[in-house]
Amino acid sequence: MVSAGLSVRDAVVRYGPVAALDGVSIDVAPGEVVAVLGASGSGKSSLLRAIAGLESLVAGSVSWHGEDLAAVPVHKRGFVVMFQDGQLFPHLSVAGNVGYALAGKPRRLRERRVAELLELVGLEGYGPRPVTALSGGQAQRVALARSLAANPRLLLLDEPLSALDRGLREHLVGVLDHTLRAAGVPALYVTHDQDEAFAIADRVAVLAEGRLLQVDRPAALWRHPASQEVAGFLGYGPFLAPESAAALGWTGASGVVAVGPDGLVVDAAGTDVPVLQGQARRGGSEFTVRLPDGSRATVRTPDSTAHGRPPASLPVRLEPGGCVLLAGPGQLCS
């Protein structure tokens, strides 16, 4: 079967003896945005570079609409990479950067397209400015406009927002999401930030140590992590054996219970557990407690009692809505 869009099959990338990418298969359908989520060193940038043709595959294939791209050089692939730090051409103006891929087009057309794209990313009138005078957020928006000007078949975004501070990042995720949908460009979005991936992607792929652990829609991924490793990476933890879960009020669990950020709650009817540490949070407190099986967990309360001395113990129970049951024979480790 010939699949539409991007298709990566069993891709292997090696740096010397180390496999940065170890047999990864992933598809991006037309119009789809796929996020690749992974920690540092997971191989996510290698995957992106291999797709762009910037890295050679030792084994496997990258194809588009069923056509193998092994022999197609970077500049003929029509896959544009948007880099973490923009990589704007410092000797060109904003308009020069955005119009880089439009060389050879009539001047009027080029100017109109550049103006359109700058408007799309919210930078109308910035054309004549030198790129060295831009802020980090503006530079990334120019990089986005420059990428879209190339009319890419596929946009590859390499942690495009991770160099920015948090407030700007949250704002620009919205800009990126809106712009990608408006342009209808399929995209592969590499990031280590779970919130970014969930906010922007139709599907999220979790990558660790060069292997793809799971690909799914964000909600499904959150509700049904395929393994403890995926769950841990998404922010679940600790992981409790059925008997330990039972001690906290969840009886009859058929497998390992992964406790989510809101999976443990304070309840007067719950089990008393010792408090190890208390910390004030915005609008409440967060306590680190030791569960009966010895693992550590955090529990949040809306009051800010942590400001004084934290209590010696707290009554807690599991909240099933905030936990997931890991399918299969979950292997327990703390």
Added chain:
Amino acid sequence: MNGTVAGPRTRYRGVGGNPWAWAAAAALPVAFLAAFFVWPVTALVARGFVVDGKWSLAGVQEVLAAPRTWRILAQTLTQAVLGTLGSVVLGVPGAYVLYRCRFPGRRLARAVVSVPFVLPTVVVGVAFAALFAPTGLFGSLGLQESLAGIVAALVFFNYSVVVRTVGALWSRLDPRAEDAARTLGAGRARVLATVTLPALAPAIASAAALVFLFCASAFGVVLVLGGESYGTIETEIWYQTTQLLDLSAAAALSILQLLVVGASLMIAGATRARQERALRLSGNRVDAPLRASDLPAVLVTAAVVLGLLVLPMVSLVWRSFVTADGIGAANYAALSGAAGAFTVSVWQALANSLVIGLAATGLAVGLGLLVSYVLSRRPASAPGRRVMRTVDAVFMLPLGVSAVTVGFGFLITLNRPPLDLRSSWVLIPIAQAMVALPLVVRTLLPTLRAIDPRLHEAAATLGAGPGRVVATIDTPFALRGLGLAVGFAFATSLGEFGATSFLSRPDRPTLPVVIFQLIGRPGAENFGMAMAASVVLAVLTALVMGLAEWIGPKEVHPW
């Protein structure tokens, strides 16, 4: 930063284009280097091992057994060590004052400091000779034909190498490390000794190695100032060849010279690699207004700039106006007449120099651009990177191999088929281009290497082919260094004396050759003309460099 096992900086594939295209681009400079550098120098060295048509070590042994050889070698090393020490000891405070402090007139001071390095060696020799002559300003010090006089001239030349190389790093050294040491209770002296100088060490070592190289291969300045008593291996090669016509002795001396410069070149290369790493770590440019505690450094620098740099130049200009009938422009008027033993006037020699200089600059910059483009690529394969490092080292060779050796090599190899160019004037620009090529490459390469490889990748993913990447990304960067490269090439060629002194023909002499002739001839008139001609050449060279720096990159350039 993403954490791929080997970052994108070290690996690089796909956007470099066809390796064969790069090989073709490298072929022209490599062929040029082989024909006009490797072949003449090798032939020259081989000649040292041939006695009466047979391979023999006798010639070399004879030279090595001569006490004169060891005296010359000792003098070469002594002068180089003292010249290097003087340049470093005076240059480090200079680097601090000129690149780390802010004061009115800093631009002018930096400009003044950078002039001597590009001044023709013969002019510098003449300027110091005028200063030390019995009738000169320092005539009473008895420095004529003295070691101190030669060392002073060597420091004059190389002071700016230390100031600019160390200053370039110092101006980008993050002051917060020093601040941290201060808040930890270290006094200024301790901060200097434990934080600042160790951070600068690679730059200082690199500058010192380079200065040693320049001093050890000094020719024109020593030839003029040393007279009978002092020399270098370079001047001795010249003496053996042109005065005694003993080619095998000269060839043996060339081997000795190759060993000396080879050693210092290796040290320079090692320290340069360390310095390029160090520079990458540093932050933005920093400077602060002068403080009272800067006074010692300021005094030393002021004394060096005024006493050692400005004074000889002013004295040269002054002497050029001194005539038998008092102060006047008679020396300049005499430049229109036949100069010394030559049938041409100084102005005609100047015209020759300019034509030859243009040709040499065109050659050096054209080849230098090709070499720099090729060397700025980062091949993905380990053998590719090894080839690259070798090519890099090979193109630095002419910097180390003395100009005299090149000129002498030309003389003995390019006089028969397939390349019989002996009677052709093109030999001179070719030899000068060989001498200027390393300077051009060293000027262009850092700007090209500073380009983030991901800029190339970004351009490629935007649809630019390898040709368009070179045209739209590399070339604008190269252009920023091009002005300076052209300036270096032209100034080097205008003042080149080592190789040119072998190749220049009596009917088409260059200006430095004429000046050397004039200074060696008796008579106040010839001396006056030499002064005036030196001023003309110095002003022209300084103008060329000033223009180049003005259109060149605004960043500090090591040398």
